[in-house]
Amino acid sequence: MDRAPPTTLDLMFEDIWANRIAVSILQSLLGPELMCHYANGNTALKAKGRQPVHSDIDKPHPLFPFAYAINIPLSNMNVENGSTELWPGSHRESNIEQHIALTDDEFGLAIKPEVVEQRRRTSPPVQPSIRKGSLIIRDIRLWHAGMPNRTDTPRIMLAFVIQPSWFQAPSKVTLPVKSKTVVDSWRANSGLEYAAQWVDGDVDHKKVNSDDVDFSTGNNKLLELEPLMHPATELASAL
Template sequence: MGLPGRSFRRCGPRCQSDHLNLLATGDGSTVITIDVEEADRGAGGLAPEKLQAALEALRTDGLVVLSDVVDLDHIDALHERMISDLALLQARPDAPYNWTAGNIQQDPPPFEPYLFEDVLLNQHVIAVTAAILGPGLRNVMYSGNTSLPSDTRQPVHADMGHLWPSEALEIAHPPAQLVVNVPTVDVSAENGATEIWLGTHRDLTVGVGGDIEVPLDALEARRAIAPPIQPVIRRGSVLIRDVRLWHAGMPNRTDRPRPMIAMVHVSHWLEVGTPLEFPASSKSFFEHPVLTTAARFTEQPSDHIYRSQGFGIEQQTV
């Protein structure tokens, strides 16, 4: 499937730049994508107007795409290894499916030669997430999910709700967690592009301690305002989204799995999960002045096949 063309949104100052484009989807809806160019790479982040546009997209839509920020050779190496690992993952008696057997939780290989700076410590991504989440930024996740050939879909859900009960909030609180997604292939509706409900990170339906699945009445109310989209994402790009944004895994109608790597950047004060695990030999790789990787570095071999856990399905079947 070819990638659609781009156009400009008539939405005020944040879109009045030749480098702030719209990534079209099959149904005519759009998400903000930032074109990252050589000047940005040399500057070690993003030009001020591009950074501001990315921040506004995250505040308004809960999502932004940074285009062409990961070396395609790195993407291809990760893709090849993750596809190779997939059979071992599915052979687990407790294979970590997420709601359906069409979506499986899959960790990328957490060791050399598969550790890449432009994936785990991407300067353009960090420029955005640090500006939103503040000093002391931490990465607390290095996992992913693979959309398998299937005609099944997930229920619409938020990965996490608001940090306070919905009843206690009058408006949404500022973001504390941002998901960083790195697809290893071009993504479209055909191969299971995630269904995204733009702007729902500001909806108060899903709060702390509640069900992360979104009730049908809330979905229909939101659909009348802004129906969901399945954005086309080009390999080499990175998608940053608010962890509260409603979304759902969708059918992959091709004959090829579609992996997507996921990290989660969090504010320094938020305690989330257990430490990541990487080889002791990689400790210096993760040293960074802005982003701390919340990890334990060990001499023991890392078994990334058996580490991932699924969600929402009790009886895994293929």
């Protein structure tokens, strides 16, 4: 379930919204000018079901890093309360042809079952135990899946997606105008800018959702290179 962090000034902590350690690491990976295009959270309530294996980009995308999710758990995470299933190394081979549309369309695109099972034989997934307050830096191309929380206590994890400014991703974070001075100070302190949609009044964080999130590029020059965003074998056959 989506549950974004509150946008009241007394709860917009810089070490959460613009953590300098995380930003410094991402600047070394993506370049100095970074934009945050997503600020939300994942709350796992008690349940039995799990998500299909998927990545967070379901459009043709570069085969190099272009977006990272920063996750901050607000509770200890483990197998019992639904720590996210992660597939190490899968981001290095991620491409749109690995995906398949699900019939119920509840989760959008998922990784093809046969591709999942092929990788499971050589590089199976992990479900790590992570202490609350940790920084998790994840390439959004990495395969992963939400897992069931078997406890009575909600498992809460914040999520911020950061991309280089030149990538020109379209998604924006809805923020109250009264927070602009604070948000601008984060850019001065850490170098992280927010792709913000400024609104008057308060923002109800309980109504923020991920329905229209889009981490694809709006850079026209990069879009011209879409043929290079497919596996080498398919690219060769197209030439």
